[in-house]
Amino acid sequence: METYLQAEALAKHFDGVAAVEDVSFVIHTKEIFGLLGPNGAGKTTTIRMLSTILAPDSGDVRIGGHSAVREGDEVRKRIGVCPQELALYPELSAFDNLVFFGRMNGLPGRAAKARARALLAETGLDDRGGEAVKKYSGGMKRRVNIAIALMNRPKLLFLDEPTVGIDPQSRNKIFETVLGLRDEGTTVLYTTHYMEEADRLCDRIGIMDRGRIIAVGTPAELKRQVGDPGKTTLEEVFLRLTGRSLRD
Amino acid sequence: MRIFWRDRFSLTFALIFPLVFAGAFTLAWEEDDEPPGVAPRLTVVAAGQQGFPEHLVAALNDSGWTADERSLEGALDALGQGDIGGFLLFPAGFGTAIPTGSEARIRVVVSGKDPAETATLEGIARALAGRAQTVMLAVRGARDLATVPDAEQVSAVSRLPPLVSLEVRRTGERRYNPIDFTLPGYLTMFVFFVAALGAGSIVLERETRTLERLVSSGVRAASILAGKFLVAAGKGITQLAVLWMVGVFALSIDLGASPGAVVVVSLLFALASAAFGIMLAAMVNTMRSASSIAMLASLTLAPLGGCWWPLFIAPDWLQAIGRLTPHAWANDAFNRLMVFGASASDVVPNMLTLVAFAVVFGAIALVRFRLSPPT
Numbered sequence A: 001m002e003t004y005l006q007a008e009a010l011a012k013h014f015d016g017v018a019a020v021e022d023v024s025f026v027i028h029t030k031e032i033f034g035l036l037g038p039n040g041a042g043k044t045t046t047i048r049m050l051s052t053i054l055a056p057d058s059g060d061v062r063i064g065g066h067s068a069v070r071e072g073d074e075v076r077k078r079i080g081v082c083p084q085e086l087a088l089y090p091e092l093s094a095f096d097n098l099v100f101f102g103r104m105n106g107l108p109g110r111a112a113k114a115r116a117r118a119l120l121a122e123t124g125l126d127d128r129g130g131e132a133v134k135k136y137s138g139g140m141k142r143r144v145n146i147a148i149a150l151m152n153r154p155k156l157l158f159l160d161e162p163t164v165g166i167d168p169q170s171r172n173k174i175f176e177t178v179l180g181l182r183d184e185g186t187t188v189l190y191t192t193h194y195m196e197e198a199d200r201l202c203d204r205i206g207i208m209d210r211g212r213i214i215a216v217g218t219p220a221e222l223k224r225q226v227g228d229p230g231k232t233t234l235e236e237v238f239l240r241l242t243g244r245s246l247r248d
Numbered sequence B: 001m002r003i004f005w006r007d008r009f010s011l012t013f014a015l016i017f018p019l020v021f022a023g024a025f026t027l028a029w030e031e032d033d034e035p036p037g038v039a040p041r042l043t044v045v046a047a048g049q050q051g052f053p054e055h056l057v058a059a060l061n062d063s064g065w066t067a068d069e070r071s072l073e074g075a076l077d078a079l080g081q082g083d084i085g086g087f088l089l090f091p092a093g094f095g096t097a098i099p100t101g102s103e104a105r106i107r108v109v110v111s112g113k114d115p116a117e118t119a120t121l122e123g124i125a126r127a128l129a130g131r132a133q134t135v136m137l138a139v140r141g142a143r144d145l146a147t148v149p150d151a152e153q154v155s156a157v158s159r160l161p162p163l164v165s166l167e168v169r170r171t172g173e174r175r176y177n178p179i180d181f182t183l184p185g186y187l188t189m190f191v192f193f194v195a196a197l198g199a200g201s202i203v204l205e206r207e208t209r210t211l212e213r214l215v216s217s218g219v220r221a222a223s224i225l226a227g228k229f230l231v232a233a234g235k236g237i238t239q240l241a242v243l244w245m246v247g248v249f250a251l252s253i254d255l256g257a258s259p260g261a262v263v264v265v266s267l268l269f270a271l272a273s274a275a276f277g278i279m280l281a282a283m284v285n286t287m288r289s290a291s292s293i294a295m296l297a298s299l300t301l302a303p304l305g306g307c308w309w310p311l312f313i314a315p316d317w318l319q320a321i322g323r324l325t326p327h328a329w330a331n332d333a334f335n336r337l338m339v340f341g342a343s344a345s346d347v348v349p350n351m352l353t354l355v356a357f358a359v360v361f362g363a364i365a366l367v368r369f370r371l372s373p374p375t
């Protein structure tokens, strides 16, 4: 199996407090890798370092053979980032948001428009693509947030809690999109604190707690550490590893 | 960098508001065509006359003026001969009107031959009116509230009509258009206001992480900053362009002998204001502090910088403080060019100072700017 991303001993402190410590893992090409962990575990901080937004205090990341620390430009060409926040312009229409970020990615105007139209259709927003995003439901906004990250056809897509607080219909639509992307050959890093979601969607999962990755494996491998994979849940895995419930 | 298109509403706000303001204040200043002297039994400029308020004399003295008292006839004579360019006319009851809180009127009588003098007189009258107004409001308020200070009366006081009004009269042919003064003042105030408030939207973009998103899309931090600066400057320039057009075509404003210099000063002021907005965004952490500081800065720098009354009638120490604001340098240049007949070369120092403001603000912004929100 080919490695697309390799994180080595990543660390980040804020005001002396460790947000991420000694985080190492690999993501294989064309897999959906889940980072599962409670609030404050360090998932977002990790993604920010992987996506060149935040410089790690120590450690390095290689993405598609390039260092995120030293070859930021090369890495940025290969990635799409969907942040936890709705990082878009609510006054603009979905279409304009997509075109704007596409242009910022370096797409020529016509290509950006074509790509925006295709993505709106793919995410089921084509009939309302011309409306200001602020009029959308939470789930629709989330879909736009993801679509923006897809404008440059990334090889590696970062999705930071893309399904927080949305309706089941939008959630299913997002699952469909993510699975479709993998089938087309995109590698995905997906963070969540919903275990069922990670279980259902991810090929492999890294469980994160207090800034560290405490276990990595396929859902079945992780469950086997606790008991019969057919009968246990990731919740029980987390409980066993940390002594705490994931929902705390 | 490339275009950020957004926010049609705030642009409308930026354009309509200053016009409404300039319009309203100009109306209050509006001249009428009656010859001077029809006003019954009025005393002429300042000093001693039965109960002429001493704090007004003091105000004049503060500003470096000595009150020269004449009779109405004497003053009109002098005006006719061209010895003086105009005078302030206080009504007989003015001195008593203030302590009792009833309405009073200051008249400005000018020959109109010397726009500088006209402007000066109007400025003084306005400043005096402002002062008298405060005193009178206090008097009225104190009197009304002394008995039964209930909420209704408090709100009644706040609804009082203007207590002191200004009237400007002209004897000569050449009209001095008061909007030549008011429009530049309100224009600088609002251009700066809008640019400063723009800081809030940058902070908001930082909070919603669109700035980070731009970085992860491959846009350089410096380009983002430059783009924000250009957008802010573009807004200011649009504001200025539209307002000057309205001024020239609808309000027959006079840009003076070097309209080009007026345009250059306008552009430089827009750049300095834009740089201030970016600097503000770089210095604050939250939307809330961005907008309150923007508000505060705009509303204190405007009067200090001569947007509400001409700076040259202010006391020296105030003028000195004023020179720390970009407004003062822009307004001074506009007044010189449009009212006092200065040429472009006379306002080069003003232009250079505005450039310096832009550079200093921009440099601070560059050093302090962060793309990610603090936690």
Ligand SMILES: Nc1ncnc2c1ncn2[C@@H]1O[C@H](COP(=O)(O)OP(=O)(O)OP(=O)(O)O)[C@@H](O)[C@H]1O
Pocket: A014, A015, A018, A019, A020, A037, A038, A039, A040, A041, A042, A043, A044, A045, A046, A084, A193, B373, B374, B375
């Ligand atoms: N810019 C920052 N300054 C200071 N502390 C920070 C900063 N960013 C994150 N932290 C801290 O680092 C820790 C990890 O935060 P992070 O956002 O990475 O967690 P997370 O796993 O994404 O949590 P959530 O599920 O709530 O999104 C938290 O304790 C957080 O308070």
Ligand SMILES: [Mg+2]
Pocket: A043, A044, A045, A084, A160, A161
């Ligand atoms: Mg997070």
